[in-house]
Amino acid sequence: MSTPEFSEKIHLLDISSKLPGYKQCWSPNTLKTRLLLNAKGIPYTEQYVSYPDIAPLLKSYGVPPNESGYTFTLPAIYHPETLKDVVPGGKVMTESTAIAHHLDKLYPSTAVQAFPEPKDKSEALWKDSEHLLRAIVFPAEQGKGFRLLMPKIPLILDDRGSEYFIRTRAATHPEHLSPLKWGSENPEDDWRAIRASVFAYIKFHESTRSDAIASGYGQDGPFLWGNKVTMGDIYLASILVWFRSGGEEMLNRFLAIGEKDEPAARKSDGEQVWEKSPIRGVWEAFGREGWLEAVGEPREIPSGSA
Numbered sequence: 001m002s003t004p005e006f007s008e009k010i011h012l013l014d015i016s017s018k019l020p021g022y023k024q025c026w027s028p029n030t031l032k033t034r035l036l037l038n039a040k041g042i043p044y045t046e047q048y049v050s051y052p053d054i055a056p057l058l059k060s061y062g063v064p065p066n067e068s069g070y071t072f073t074l075p076a077i078y079h080p081e082t083l084k085d086v087v088p089g090g091k092v093m094t095e096s097t098a099i100a101h102h103l104d105k106l107y108p109s110t111a112v113q114a115f116p117e118p119k120d121k122s123e124a125l126w127k128d129s130e131h132l133l134r135a136i137v138f139p140a141e142q143g144k145g146f147r148l149l150m151p152k153i154p155l156i157l158d159d160r161g162s163e164y165f166i167r168t169r170a171a172t173h174p175e176h177l178s179p180l181k182w183g184s185e186n187p188e189d190d191w192r193a194i195r196a197s198v199f200a201y202i203k204f205h206e207s208t209r210s211d212a213i214a215s216g217y218g219q220d221g222p223f224l225w226g227n228k229v230t231m232g233d234i235y236l237a238s239i240l241v242w243f244r245s246g247g248e249e250m251l252n253r254f255l256a257i258g259e260k261d262e263p264a265a266r267k268s269d270g271e272q273v274w275e276k277s278p279i280r281g282v283w284e285a286f287g288r289e290g291w292l293e294a295v296g297e298p299r300e301i302p303s304g305s306a
């Protein structure tokens with residue numbers, strides 16, 4: 001496999017936390033880029049940015065505000081050599097999906113492609129898998145997982161990041177509640193509330209995988225396209241790391257949903273039961289490949305207006 005040589009490595013901007021070592025990365029959005037870099041085996045440098053510093057840093061490089069969602073967001077990559085004529089300001093690209101397309105274009109022959117051929121099919125698959133995964137965690141898509149996850153975030157962020165996160169997220173809450181209080185009084189209610197959406201994803205994952213293997217998009221394996229990783233698998237693994245950032249027990253509980261050995265009290269009548277959840281299959285595969293632990297070389301870029 002030939003890979004392009006650049007004079008400067010791709011530089012990943014991630015969101016800082018107090019978690020140790022490779023576990024510092026916790027955000028389901030920045031992880032999409034990090035795990036793709038790891039899975040493609042691209043050498044990179046990295047920098048962790050505290051929440052309140054994201055907007056000033058991106059603005060200093062001429063990144064325009066987002067049209068929806070938070071105004072300035074990570075992940076971002078800094079790589080003037082390949083972004084010169086591609087993005088406003090020519091140096092920094094944001095939006096994990098745009099970054100994934102850019103990385104596939106720069107590294108078209110790595111074994112892992114975020115959007116493998118046939119591209120129209122893998123892009124459509126990404127839209128479906130993104131939707132079903134967001135429907136587990138994000139309130140905008142009726143996901144309830146945020147009630148379990150959001151209260152944990154201020155606890156793992158650096159102090160300035162934590163203050164910023166509580167303030168900005170409380171501002172979006174109808175009663176201006178701190179995200180520390182977004183969980184239900186009894187967390188069991190929140191675990192129960194995500195079950196249907198997790199089952200929907202598992203069934204989608206299984207049927208997509210058997211159709212993909214039958215159509216020859218991939219061979220036998222744990223991913224949406226069998227042995228071929230796609231962007232949806234990367235997002236699933238990103239969400240699993242997010243669960244882990246709330247504690248190993250949160251991850252383990254999530255991985256066990258629908259499994260034969262899951263405690264009976266958590267199950268509901270009539271639910272399908274798996275020997276091993278296909279979600280666990282993806283998690284184990286990412287672990288085996290070493291994609292969860294790989295990190296970039298530390299490096300700091302100055303403010304763009306410096």
Ligand SMILES: N[C@@H](CCC(=O)N[C@@H](CS)C(=O)NCC(=O)O)C(=O)O
Nearest residue numbers: 027029070072073074075095096097
């Ligand atoms: N659609 C974007 C979403 C990125 C996003 O929302 N990032 C959040 C962190 S998880 C962020 O940077 N927020 C900045 C802020 O809240 O000020 C992507 O996939 O890149």
